[in-house]
Amino acid sequence: MEYVSQEGYDKIVAELNEMINVQLPRVKEAIAEARAQGDLSENFEYHAAKREQGKLLGRIRFKQRVLENMRVLDASALNNDTVGLLRKVEMTNLGNQMKMAYTIVNPHEANLAEHKISIKSPIAEALLGKKVGDVAEARVPSGIIRLRIDSITLG
Numbered sequence: 001m002e003y004v005s006q007e008g009y010d011k012i013v014a015e016l017n018e019m020i021n022v023q024l025p026r027v028k029e030a031i032a033e034a035r036a037q038g039d040l041s042e043n044f045e046y047h048a049a050k051r052e053q054g055k056l057l058g059r060i061r062f063k064q065r066v067l068e069n070m071r072v073l074d075a076s077a078l079n080n081d082t083v084g085l086l087r088k089v090e091m092t093n094l095g096n097q098m099k100m101a102y103t104i105v106n107p108h109e110a111n112l113a114e115h116k117i118s119i120k121s122p123i124a125e126a127l128l129g130k131k132v133g134d135v136a137e138a139r140v141p142s143g144i145i146r147l148r149i150d151s152i153t154l155g
Contacts, residue, residue: 008109103155
């Protein structure tokens, strides 16, 4: 079971609907057009369209399984005392005094451009359960960084 925000759940549902209602009919149409060209044994367009259909069906099944195992987490029921899922954490890197803020989310919602990191990332794992003022040590590819938690709010 994986917990996700309502926004993350809605995004995955929209992706799945796009694949089923837009992309899949387009691929089926390409297969039909290629089939109409005649000999299928040497028809590159037909084989390419069939491969695309297989990939698309695999992605659809994956998204369906992801949704089956997801539950929307009510963020308003969470406390802001400790770092956890759907919390925005403002912190200071004690090595260079650089301030940063990340929201901890489900791996399917992670997006560094939006400052959303996976709960399974090294930084999030180091922060989990910590409180404001605590110092966490995270093992990252460049070594170990020390982070002081400045604030915790709902993401």
